[in-house]
Amino acid sequence: MERMDASDDRVPCKYGPLCYQKNEAHHKKFKHEKKKSPEIRTSPGRNEAVDVESSSCPELETDAATCSPPTKKQKVEESEKKDSELEFVGKEDAKRIIKNMFLVEMPDEFYAFWDVCLTINPKKPLEAFKDCKFSLVGPFEVLAGVLKENEHQVPYTLTHWRYFYDPPEVQTLLRGDDQKQLHWGYYRDDPNEMPSYVVSNAAAEDCILKDAGLSLFATVDFLVASSLKSADPFSKVKIMRLQTALQKKAKEEKINMHDKSEFFARKRKIVCPAFHKGGLVVKCDKKTKVGYRKMETETNLKKLLDKVCGAETEERRNKEMEALDSLITYANIANDECDFGGPLELGINMFCHGNELFHPQIMGVLVATYQLLGRPQYAEILKAHIKSGRKKGSALSIV
Structure with a gap:
């Protein structure tokens, strides 16, 4: 048997107790320490022994298996359990x-x-x-x-x-x-x-x-x-x-x-374009033209909205807003005279521009227009959308 004490200065053999060498010279030069046994203690009230060194949660008086991460099989079973809880x-x-x-x-x-x-x-x-x-x-x-x-x-x-x-x-x-x-x-x-x-x-x-x-x-x-x-x-x-x-x-x-x-039948009913390229459909009398009046061209409206957003000072922004306020007044008059298409076009285009600066104007124009068109559901959807403060990339699911 090899001598094993604190004064043993031999080099540890890399194979340890598994070394198969029987050569006496080898054993004089290298020591073959046995692996230390882990400290074992028993949790109060339990009979299972706990390996303190291997346990990831030694402070908990439980067996090591309890602290180990879930296996792939356990994860699959948990996922299937959640799926089974859904009732179609x-x-x-x-x-x-x-x-x-x-x-x-x-x-x-x-x-x-x-x-x-x-x-x-x-x-x-x-x-x-x-x-x-x-x-x-x-x-x-x-x-x-x-x-x-x-x-x-x-x-x-x-x-x-x-x-x-x-x-x-x-x-x-x-x-x-x-x-x-x-x-x-x-x-x-x-x-x-x-x-x-x-x-x-x-x-x-x-x-x-x-x-x-x-x-x-x-x-x-x-x-x-x-x-x-x-x-x-x-x-x-x-x-x-x-x-x-x-x-x-x-x-x-x-x-x-x-x-x-x-x-194609819907395409023929479109009374005006929109920034989203889908076109808008409202009832419009072809003879009297009641139902739609143009507020502003798409090009000019986009320039106006860009100017408001790009204004470097509050004073300049308010100045640019005056032109937009005039359009909104015009839209309100159009609604009073049953030309709902124009205000709908203006409101949708401001919405599609995508800047929250125009939320008050969008709400002011579109909520009333949807109500007058007999589309109150869209007024409610619009209010919920704008009130949510939704931004690009924000969370979309409420679940």
């Missing part, structure tokens, strides 16, 4: 809740699309199209049991997934690239009617609303087809299954994803 909401209940939360109704194709997502991913339908890099949000979260009637109420629900440049006419349904704040949603001219079509917007870039399809099915079909072009071979198989499920449901529901007649 039936169509009829969802209709009522969505109307109460968002002040608008969803078309039949909205619920048909939800059925597709349930078929694709029964446990997580909101992520059914994650391979195409978008997920379902907004009213779909009512169906998924995420937005709960007894927990989430107006006016907060009106701002749920409402992006910075979303006018009241837009209701977000799909969330894409977060860096660009890309999203898709229904656009409807009148909240009392079904959506006119689907638009997309990248809020981190600008206020432009791009035509994305006459229906949600047409929009998603295009997104899936686009994803197929850039997908790797493994992902293509999964995406093709998504496309098959989508097109099968469209055929069952007799949804024509390629008919654009209604889209």
